[in-house]
Amino acid sequence: MTDSQDPVASLAGRSVRPLAKVAIAGASIPMAMLTLPLVVNVPEFFGNALGLNLALVGTIFMMVRVFDIVVDPALGFLMDATETRWGKFRPWLVAGLAPFIIGTMLLFMPRAGAGSVDLIVGLTLAYLGWSILSLAQLSLAAGLVRGYAERARIYAWIQAAFLGGICLVMLLPLLMGTRANDAATALRGMGWLIIGVAVPATLFAAFAVPERALPRERHAIGLRGYLALVARPAVARLVIADLLFGIGFGVASSLLVFFFTAAKGFDRSVLGVLLIAQMAAGVLAVPLMGALAAPIGKHVTLGLCGLGTLLICPVMFLVPARALVPAAIVMAIWGIFYGGVTFLPRAMMADAGDELRLASGADRTGVLYALLISSWKLGGAVSVGIGFIALDLIGYDPKIGAANAPAALSALQWLFAGTPALTGLLGALLCWRYPLTAARCADIRVELDKHDRVGMARSQEPGRPGIALRGSEAFE
Numbered sequence: 001m002t003d004s005q006d007p008v009a010s011l012a013g014r015s016v017r018p019l020a021k022v023a024i025a026g027a028s029i030p031m032a033m034l035t036l037p038l039v040v041n042v043p044e045f046f047g048n049a050l051g052l053n054l055a056l057v058g059t060i061f062m063m064v065r066v067f068d069i070v071v072d073p074a075l076g077f078l079m080d081a082t083e084t085r086w087g088k089f090r091p092w093l094v095a096g097l098a099p100f101i102i103g104t105m106l107l108f109m110p111r112a113g114a115g116s117v118d119l120i121v122g123l124t125l126a127y128l129g130w131s132i133l134s135l136a137q138l139s140l141a142a143g144l145v146r147g148y149a150e151r152a153r154i155y156a157w158i159q160a161a162f163l164g165g166i167c168l169v170m171l172l173p174l175l176m177g178t179r180a181n182d183a184a185t186a187l188r189g190m191g192w193l194i195i196g197v198a199v200p201a202t203l204f205a206a207f208a209v210p211e212r213a214l215p216r217e218r219h220a221i222g223l224r225g226y227l228a229l230v231a232r233p234a235v236a237r238l239v240i241a242d243l244l245f246g247i248g249f250g251v252a253s254s255l256l257v258f259f260f261t262a263a264k265g266f267d268r269s270v271l272g273v274l275l276i277a278q279m280a281a282g283v284l285a286v287p288l289m290g291a292l293a294a295p296i297g298k299h300v301t302l303g304l305c306g307l308g309t310l311l312i313c314p315v316m317f318l319v320p321a322r323a324l325v326p327a328a329i330v331m332a333i334w335g336i337f338y339g340g341v342t343f344l345p346r347a348m349m350a351d352a353g354d355e356l357r358l359a360s361g362a363d364r365t366g367v368l369y370a371l372l373i374s375s376w377k378l379g380g381a382v383s384v385g386i387g388f389i390a391l392d393l394i395g396y397d398p399k400i401g402a403a404n405a406p407a408a409l410s411a412l413q414w415l416f417a418g419t420p421a422l423t424g425l426l427g428a429l430l431c432w433r434y435p436l437t438a439a440r441c442a443d444i445r446v447e448l449d450k451h452d453r454v455g456m457a458r459s460q461e462p463g464r465p466g467i468a469l470r471g472s473e474a475f476e
Helices: 007-012 018-026 028-048 054-081 090-095 097-108 116-144 148-181 183-208 223-231 233-263 268-296 298-318 324-360 365-393 406-430 438-459
Strands: none
Touching: 018 028, 018 116, 018 148, 018 183, 028 054, 028 097, 028 116, 028 148, 028 183, 028 233, 028 365, 054 116, 054 365, 090 097, 090 116, 090 183, 097 116, 097 183, 116 148, 116 183, 116 324, 116 365, 148 183, 148 268, 148 324, 148 438, 223 233, 223 365, 233 268, 233 298, 233 324, 233 365, 233 406, 268 298, 268 324, 298 324, 298 406, 324 365, 324 406, 324 438, 365 406
């Protein structure tokens, strides 16, 4: 069989149509819109406007997200085992919409007298929907392109769209004007925006993004196999680094409102400007970072982003009170490094999936990305718990206009700026001697293409089921 007749060889060399690239990146936007308000606005609203104890709010967030450690790998197993005429991952994109929307309504449009039960149910559904949508999207993206550099670029565009979604949702209170001073009105507006974007963006991705079929090779995986997968050097380093980066950014996000209003004297109305500066810088920097990762290596770029976080976060201490421009500049620089630490592990996990499939013969894309989703969400859960419980222990009063002691304000600043600096350093250290370099990934890709060529040939033998290249019309 010549290359022109070989479905694996020919498909590997074909680029993805721009429409499919737009669709896979656009699926990030509603998930992004939910992510930051969920740790910045929702906890503060339930703790301040609804009067729940800060420690209770932090504990609920931590418990619900820790529960995802079990849920996400289970979803990964189910997705990897799914076989339909429409593909493995695309049906799950549609399935994730319902819990995503219901959870958003419970959290962003809480009923009068809403309490801890509403928070628990809303968080559980929102995180379940987010997990399904994110896992299906990342797994689809892993199969769109095969090259080391191409993966860095496509995941960079996905992350740029993600950061753009955060900018849009944080811009909404500014567009609402004086109504944004009412926390309930601002939160409700964010919720409707999230839902209004989620439906068309998700359905567009489900119908426009192609899915490459692989030779069907069934390999059961038990607890021992799962633990062996997690213990693989490349996988373990990525998951732990992702967890650390998630904790650092999560602590800062959960304390952001308190830090800038109580410690730096800013009005709540300008917080959106600071967050937009941070995320807009990430939108601009991430595609350039994706291009940089090709010549110097994804792991090197990730390590540099961790070190950059270590250097820029302590500068927050030096920002003068109510000085908007310096604060926005520091947040923008931080946003550059934040973009890198969020997209690079996802691009690198696709390479780790190739290494695993070559070693075991099994495609575990869903499980691998479930590990990353779990690690980031666990980082967010631990961060809200750490931040809110610590503030409660030191006697910090979250009410607007409350007179807090200097010791409480000092501890608030240390938690906000010091935590991401420390986790950035630890994450950077994990990138040292990362095993999957560009050269190693290229060798793996050559061997996998040979393996797939044999598998496709066998599948076309008489008596064996054929393999459809699902959605191949979306490739050029």
